Amino acid sequence: MIQRFPVPDILKEVSTVFHTAGFSVYLVGGAVRDFLLQKEASDWDIATDARPADVMKLFRRTIPTGIEHGTVTIIYKKKHIECTTFRTEADYSDGRHPTAVAYTASIEEDLSRRDFTMNAIAISLPDGAVIDPFGGREDIRQKCIKTVGNPIDRFLEDGLRPVRAVRFAAQLSFTIDDSTLQAIPQTLHITQKISIERFREEFTKMLICEVPLPGLRLLESTGLLTLFIPELAECRGVEQGVYHHFDVLDHSFLVCNACPAGVDNLHIRLAGLFHDIGKPAVRKEAADGSCTFYLHEAVSEKLTRTIMRRLKYSNSEIEKTAHLVAQHMFHYEPAWTDAAVRRFIVRVGKENISDLFALRYADVFGLTGSYGEPSFLAEFTARIDAILQADGAYSIKDLAVNGNDLIAAGIPAGRILGLILHDLLETVLDDPAQNTREQLLRIAAALYERIKRFQ
Ligand code: ATP
Numbered sequence: 020m021i022q023r024f025p026v027p028d029i030l031k032e033v034s035t036v037f038h039t040a041g042f043s044v045y046l047v048g049g050a051v052r053d054f055l056l057q058k059e060a061s062d063w064d065i066a067t068d069a070r071p072a073d074v075m076k077l078f079r080r081t082i083p084t085g086i087e088h089g090t091v092t093i094i095y096k097k098k099h100i101e102c103t104t105f106r107t108e109a110d111y112s113d114g115r116h117p118t119a120v121a122y123t124a125s126i127e128e129d130l131s132r133r134d135f136t137m138n139a140i141a142i143s144l145p146d147g148a149v150i151d152p153f154g155g156r157e158d159i160r161q162k163c164i165k166t167v168g169n170p171i172d173r174f175l176e177d178g179l180r181p182v183r184a185v186r187f188a189a190q191l192s193f194t195i196d197d198s199t200l201q202a203i204p205q206t207l208h209i210t211q212k213i214s215i216e217r218f219r220e221e222f223t224k225m226l227i228c229e230v231p232l233p234g235l236r237l238l239e240s241t242g243l244l245t246l247f248i249p250e251l252a253e254c255r256g257v258e259q260g261v262y263h264h265f266d267v268l269d270h271s272f273l274v275c276n277a278c279p280a281g282v283d284n285l286h287i288r289l290a291g292l293f294h295d296i297g298k299p300a301v302r303k304e305a306a307d308g309s310c311t312f313y314l315h316e317a318v319s320e321k322l323t324r325t326i327m328r329r330l331k332y333s334n335s336e337i338e339k340t341a342h343l344v345a346q347h348m349f350h351y352e353p354a355w356t357d358a359a360v361r362r363f364i365v366r367v368g369k370e371n372i373s374d375l376f377a378l379r380y381a382d383v384f385g386l387t388g389s390y391g392e393p394s395f396l397a398e399f400t401a402r403i404d405a406i407l408q409a410d411g412a413y414s415i416k417d418l419a420v421n422g423n424d425l426i427a428a429g430i431p432a433g434r435i436l437g438l439i440l441h442d443l444l445e446t447v448l449d450d451p452a453q454n455t456r457e458q459l460l461r462i463a464a465a466l467y468e469r470i471k472r473f474q
């Protein structure tokens with residue numbers, strides 16, 4: 020078991036500043052855990068007995084990022100280092116968030132208020148000695164998530180911790196220790212009170228990790244899903260007929276999991292999770308046992324917006340996700356004309372096509388749990404690529420004329436000008452060869468003449 024940590028030079032230099040002023044300092048939290056897991060640390064957290072005001076005096080560049088919790092960010096050689104003064108547990112009073120901060124002088128006491136044993140290991144700086152009072156290294160070796168101390172007490176102190184346990188289980192491929200797991204359903208009344216932003220942060224970290232599926236299943240089995248996204252929990256047991264191997268909830272979990280990982284793909288993962296959430300509302304079963312879900316995508320889109328607004332996702336994240344959900348049922352036939360393919364590109368938006376196809380591939384996988392026969396998707400992709408390469412007009416912006424050109428040609432600004440531009444786009448979608456300035460001005464003039472006659 021590792022006894023000493025190879026301290027990077029930058030942390031040695033930072034620790035010298037603390038020591039010279041008579042303070043102690045430790046590396047803590049995720050960076051220590053990630054090092055033991057031989058993973059790249061995403062950020063550095065350090066803990067010290069220096070008070071925030073002292074830390075701000077010791078370093079030239081600091082930001083009081085969480086001063087009310089004793090946290091100051093030190094910027095040192097372009098690195099951001101979160102520095103938190105040793106704290107005790109006294110600060111959680113309502114299970115929602117810390118109310119007041121109680122400082123302490125000992126690293127052991129500070130470690131004892133941390134959530135899980137794997138997150139309660141400190142590295143003394145600059146020498147790299149490991150301080151591990153709760154057996155965190157052994158739990159990491161066993162891939163086990165265990166609270167520091169009694170899980171029910173710890174979850175009653177802060178209802179976010181159960182959500183973090185589930186997030187870490189997915190992110191690290193760890194299991195949650197039995198008594199910690201059993202404490203989650205017993206403390207839901209406290210978890211229910213956490214701010215929705217805190218839930219969303221952990222939920223998002225879980226969704227974008229390589230394999231979120233175990234986390235999604237844990238959210239359901241612990242009751243957390245019913246608490247935060249009851250619309251999704253209601254998809255359990257909604258059967259889909261002979262072509263589907265799974266009910267709507269298992270299907271949604273599988274699709275979400277099969278979508279691409281990473282923070283830039285969050286909207287695709289969310290769309291994977293919510294694309295069929297409208298199905299329970301529109302399900303119709305025939306006498307032969309087959310099911311239909313007509314226009315479920317419209318209901319799914321609406322619910323996606325409702326849920327994501329409740330979870331306080333940004334408007335742009337909501338729009339991107341809702342658009343994919345609304346469009347996920349697209350179909351294609353080889354007999355389609357190029358104009359039909361162009362109209363599809365316009366409807367979906369050039370920039371969204373690869374995301375929509377990623378979702379659809381995942382959706383196909385979620386039918387049976389395998390990709391099966393090559394579907395129409397490959398041929399459709401090739402058609403779209405060929406058309407995108409050959410011609411370029413897919414929005415009014417891409418036309419060879421703009422509104423000012425039409426005004427200069429004698430068409431007054433206003434609603435009619437807008438209608439004419441739309442008509443020009445339709446013309447170009449049918450035949451891209453029409454997209455020349457001369458040709459479009461001629462068509463526009465003819466359209467305007469006709470409209471004037473009807474006015
Ligand atoms: P990540 O890699 O996602 O940043 P992390 O473990 O660093 O993982 P943070 O949210 O950055 O997670 O928290 C830093 C440390 O603070 C944790 O490792 C843990 O020791 C402690 N901590 C964070 N949230 C809580 C909490 N709700 N209750 C107790 N301790 C917590």
Ligand code: MG
Pocket residue numbers: 048049050062064
């Ligand atoms: Mg961290």
